[in-house]
Amino acid sequence: MSALSLFPAALSRGLDPEAARAIEDRLAPFVAAGALGQLEAQVVARLAVLSGELEPDALLAFAFAVRAPGHGHVCVDLETLQARRGAARARRGGQPQPAVEAALKAAWPASGPAWVAQAQAATGLLRPAPGPSEAADPPTTPFVWEGGRLYMDRWWRHQRQLAMALSARAVAPDLALADGLGLRAGLDQLFRPPAGKAEPPGPNRQRLAAAIAALRPLTVISGGPGMGKTWTVRNVLALLWLDHRASGSPLPLTVALAAPTGKAAARMRDSLRAGLDADFLGRVEALAGPEAADGLRRFLLGLEPRTLHRLLGYRPDQPTRFRKGLRSPLGEDIVVVDEASMVDLALMRRMVEAVRPQARLVLLGDRNQLASVEAGTVLADLCGPVSPGELALPAPLRERCERDLGLVLGDSVAAVGDSPLRGSVVQLTRTFRFKADSGIGAFAAACLARPFDAAAAVRVLEDPAWPDVGRMPGLSGDDSLPPLLAAQVLEGFRPALELLAGGYQVARDGCVAVFQRRVLDALDRFRVLCAHRRGRSGVAGLNRAIEGLLMRRFGFLRRDSALGRPVLVLENAYAVGRFNGDVGLGMTRSGLLDGTPPVIVFPGPDLLPQGLSGADLAAKVAAGELALVETLTPPARPRARLRHDHPQEPGLGIPPCGGGAA
Numbered sequence: 001m002s003a004l005s006l007f008p009a010a011l012s013r014g015l016d017p018e019a020a021r022a023i024e025d026r027l028a029p030f031v032a033a034g035a036l037g038q039l040e041a042q043v044v045a046r047l048a049v050l051s052g053e054l055e056p057d058a059l060l061a062f063a064f065a066v067r068a069p070g071h072g073h074v075c076v077d078l079e080t081l082q083a084r085r086g087a088a089r090a091r092r093g094g095q096p097q098p099a100v101e102a103a104l105k106a107a108w109p110a111s112g113p114a115w116v117a118q119a120q121a122a123t124g125l126l127r128p129a130p131g132p133s134e135a136a137d138p139p140t141t142p143f144v145w146e147g148g149r150l151y152m153d154r155w156w157r158h159q160r161q162l163a164m165a166l167s168a169r170a171v172a173p174d175l176a177l178a179d180g181l182g183l184r185a186g187l188d189q190l191f192r193p194p195a196g197k198a199e200p201p202g203p204n205r206q207r208l209a210a211a212i213a214a215l216r217p218l219t220v221i222s223g224g225p226g227m228g229k230t231w232t233v234r235n236v237l238a239l240l241w242l243d244h245r246a247s248g249s250p251l252p253l254t255v256a257l258a259a260p261t262g263k264a265a266a267r268m269r270d271s272l273r274a275g276l277d278a279d280f281l282g283r284v285e286a287l288a289g290p291e292a293a294d295g296l297r298r299f300l301l302g303l304e305p306r307t308l309h310r311l312l313g314y315r316p317d318q319p320t321r322f323r324k325g326l327r328s329p330l331g332e333d334i335v336v337v338d339e340a341s342m343v344d345l346a347l348m349r350r351m352v353e354a355v356r357p358q359a360r361l362v363l364l365g366d367r368n369q370l371a372s373v374e375a376g377t378v379l380a381d382l383c384g385p386v387s388p389g390e391l392a393l394p395a396p397l398r399e400r401c402e403r404d405l406g407l408v409l410g411d412s413v414a415a416v417g418d419s420p421l422r423g424s425v426v427q428l429t430r431t432f433r434f435k436a437d438s439g440i441g442a443f444a445a446a447c448l449a450r451p452f453d454a455a456a457a458v459r460v461l462e463d464p465a466w467p468d469v470g471r472m473p474g475l476s477g478d479d480s481l482p483p484l485l486a487a488q489v490l491e492g493f494r495p496a497l498e499l500l501a502g503g504y505q506v507a508r509d510g511c512v513a514v515f516q517r518r519v520l521d522a523l524d525r526f527r528v529l530c531a532h533r534r535g536r537s538g539v540a541g542l543n544r545a546i547e548g549l550l551m552r553r554f555g556f557l558r559r560d561s562a563l564g565r566p567v568l569v570l571e572n573a574y575a576v577g578r579f580n581g582d583v584g585l586g587m588t589r590s591g592l593l594d595g596t597p598p599v600i601v602f603p604g605p606d607l608l609p610q611g612l613s614g615a616d617l618a619a620k621v622a623a624g625e626l627a628l629v630e631t632l633t634p635p636a637r638p639r640a641r642l643r644h645d646h647p648q649e650p651g652l653g654i655p656p657c658g659g660g661a662a
Contacts, residue, residue, distance in 0.1 A: 006045035019054045026056035027063060029107035040066045047142060051124040057109055061119040062126075062143055065150045069375035074159055074345055075149040078119065079112035120145060129156065155345065155375060162349040162378070169218035169352075169361065170420040174400070178247035182287075183214055183239060184405045189283045190235040200430065203391065203409045206232045209426040211405050213362050214239055215397070216424060220340075220382050222367045223428030224444065229364045230271040232428075233336055234280070234300070236362065240334060241296055242288055256332040257305035258351075260342040260372075262569070262579025265305035268338045270607060272300060304605065307579045308337065308347060312354055320346070324354040333359055340365035345376025367427070368448060383425055390414065392422040439466025481545050489546055490553060492526030496585075497554050500564055504591025510618030512591040516601045517608045517628040523566065523585055524603075556593050562586035563598040576632060578602065584632070604628045 006027070007020040023045065030036040040063040047062065048054055061078055068076045109115040119126060129146035144156040151159070177183055191207040193199050206228055213219040213236045223229050237255060244253040257272075259265040276297055285293040311330070313323025324330050335355050337343065340363040343351065355361045367383040391413040393401070401407040439460065446457040461471035473482045481489065499519045509515040528546065532538035551557045557564045569582040584602040588594060604627040609617070620626040 006041055007049075015049055016054075023048060023054065023056050023059055026060055026107075029103040030060070030063070033101065033104040035104060036063050036067055037070075040064075047125055051122075053122045053124045055118055055122060057115055057118045058122040058125070060109070061115060061150060062122075065143055065152055069152065069155060072372070072375055072377070074155040074375045075151040077149050078116050079148070081112075116148075119150060126150075129160075158345045158349045158376075162345065162352060165349070165352045166218065166382070166421060168357070169216075170424050172217050172357065174215045174397075175217060175358070175360065177214065178243050180404055182243060182246055183211075186235075186239045186242060186287055187211060187405055187407075189287050190238060190280075194279070203407065203413065205391075205426055205428050205430070206235075208391070208401065208407060208409070209428070210236045210239065211401050211407060212397070212424065212426060213360060214243075215400070217357065217359070218361050218363075218421075218424045220363045220379070220421075220425040221428065222365060222379065222383050222425065224366050224368065226432050227428040227430060228432055229428065230268060230338070231275055233362060233364060234272055234275045237300065237303075237334070237336075238280075238284060238296055240360075241299055242284075242292065244333075245288070245292065245295070253299075253334070254332040255303055255334045255336070256311055256330060257303050257336050257338070258308045258311045259305055259338045260308055260347075261339070261581025262307055263581030263583060264339040264342070265307055265579070266582075266603065266605075268305045269303075269605070272303065273607065276300060305338070308343065308351055310579070312350060322350055322354070325350060326353045328354075329356045330354050330359070331356075334362070335359060336362045336364065338364045341367060341369060341377070341379040342372050343378060344372035344374035345378055346374065347372075348376070348378045382421060383427060384419070384422070391426065394420065394423045397423060439463075439469035442466060443469050481549060486549055489528065489549060492528075493523075493550060495525070496520075496522035497550065497557075497564060500587065501554060501556060501593065503593060506614070508614050509591075510614030510616070511621050512589070513621050513628045514608070514614065514617045515591045516587055517603065519587065520585055520601065520603050520629070521608060524583075561598065562600065563588070563593075567600050577630065578632065589631070600632045602630045602632070604630050 006024050007015060027036065027041045027044070031038060031041055043066050044059045044063045048059055053059070061076075064076045064078070064081060068074065109118075120128075123141075125141055126143045126145055127141045129144050129151075139153045139157070142153050144151045144153050146156065187207055187210060191204055191210065209219060209221045209232050213221075213233075221229050221232060241253055257265070257268060259268055281293045281297060284296055309322075311324070315321055315323060335351075337351065340348075342365070352361065363379065363382075365379045367380045372378075391409075393409075393413050398409060398413060402409055443457060443460045443466075446453065446460050449456070458471065460466065461469055472485050480486075496519050499515075499522055504512050504515040509518065528542060530537070530539045530542060534540050547557075547559075551559070554564070563586045565586045567584045567586065569578045569580060569584075571580055573579070582602055584600040586598040587601045588596050588598055590596060606626045606628055608628060609620075609626070612620075617626070621628060
């Protein structure tokens with residue numbers, strides 16, 4: 001008899017007991033090994049009752065399709081699962097369970113093609129997808145088969161609608177410009193190398209990305225850290241603002257800047273504002289005069305990035321729907337989405353559908369990092385199998401870029417082949433944050449190499465020729481940090497915690513808000529990043545070790561107090577103005593360690609100016625010219641759900657998980 005009880009009332013439902021037992025026996029080894037959860041088993045059991053489809057192997061396939069979105073996938077390839085069956089390892093308490101593992105291995109269908117055929121035969125639950133030119137049928141079955149993959153109907157529809165919307169943008173005509181010659185002059189001025197530096201060999205990819213963004217309704221810019229994605233978008237906005245100014249339109253140019261999380265939106269805002277330096281404004285002044293430079297500066301300073309949920313009009317009563325969409329599109333002329341790799345398939349579909357066909361959509365991100373929490377890897381899929389070193393453009397767009405805009409593309413740009421979307425994608429390859437021949441550059445290149453060679457990456461870390469990277473031993477048996485890592489952690493967090501311990505000083509800070517922002521800025525300069533959430537060297541283990549280390553060094557830190565404790569917001573909470581990704585810190589309202597209950601202080605929208613006295617800063621804060629911090633009082637009973645990997649020991653080193661109401 002199976003350990004599962006999926007059909008407790010099978011007889012009363014009219015289901016044959018033998019059929020019910022066969023289904024339970026088929027799913028039981030997978031549930032026991034953790035390859036499937038109780039949820040997936042219950043879902044397919046209910047579908048069997050409703051549809052009358054009782055083939056156990058077919059229901060097993062559907063159970064894996066139900067499981068896929070919870071693990072970041074929108075579909076499942078049954079033959080790939082079949083090929084990898086031997087790699088499954090069941091674990092309980094961190095130790096292999098040979099009996100469970102053997103049962104799981106024996107339970108896999110013997111033939112991948114036969115398994116596919118059994119799933120396809122279950123026509124009561126599965127239908128083939130229509131062709132690309134055919135209209136999508138109403139959702140008559142919960143599963144869809146397309147291209148050798150099994151989808152839940154909901155995710156298949158998200159994928160199809162997004163592909164259609166993006167393809168329509170990719171093949172749409174070029175957008176009109178008021179002054180094409182002005183665009184060429186702007187590209188020459190804003191993208192020329194600094195004085196005394198030569199143009200690097202090969203096409204200027206940032207300049208190409210800006211040209212495409214100015215001409216086309218869709219642009220995808222992918223690149224790693226320090227490759228100038230936000231810098232390029234700043235120049236794009238400048239070029240389009242200057243072109244709009246030249247048009248003489250009485251209506252202002254409208255721009256929406258968005259990101260998946262509040263933290264990413266704040267980073268985008270800070271990067272744009274930091275880019276308004278004398279060199280940039282001087283180049284704009286050379287193009288259009290001092291009045292234009294001042295107007296552009298005020299325009300860019302007035303842009304306030306938002307979370308995607310806020311941009312689209314989040315509806316708490318219907319979390320999967322938004323106020324903006326196909327029937328009520330966004331009114332902005334330009335929509336820029338940063339950290340697009342974090343946007344899941346469903347949200348990306350809603351966002352793309354909400355952008356007017358006449359508006360420009362620019363997606364920024366790194367195809368190799370920050371995957372979405374929900375299902376889908378849209379940015380990576382848009383970049384496709386093409387390596388970052390390759391470029392492809394439609395012939396008319398290439399001709400216009402070379403003839404009208406003066407871009408030198410040479411032989412490195414191929415003609416668009418299988419997909420018109422390739423002509424909308426530019427992958428940046430040159431980093432400005434570190435040298436390509438540095439240790440971190442070599443390590444990054446080793447990690448991105450295909451096929452990946454782990455031994456080569458480790459050799460980079462162990463090579464003394466690169467002092468900027470190194471390999472450290474892991475945590476010891478008592479969860480203590482190795483000496484070198486402990487020293488770096490103490491040095492990294494010391495500035496913020498020493499400021500907090502020293503307290504607010506009137507002569508230096510001028511007001512408490514300035515002091516609190518100094519502490520937050522100091523905290524923001526150091527982070528410990530982990531590849532995994534759990535495990536001794538994951539977020540959970542390092543949190544415990546770092547927390548213990550800092551508590552021993554700074555006596556005011558306590559496990560039962562929020563004072564000095566970073567808080568990471570995990571969910572958007574519009575009622576209190578906090579968004580997923582926001583990081584705050586527990587501090588007192590007075591700025592002193594006076595025993596008063598701490599509050600959670602978050603960075604405000606403005607940067608802390610440098611070079612001003614405490615009195616000047618205090619005056620600006622009092623006059624409302626600077627909004628440096630925002631404060632939330634933790635409620636006695638939290639109004640939002642708090643989620644911790646380890647509720648009893650939220651860490652100090654890496655911001656612990658907080659809730660929407662802090």
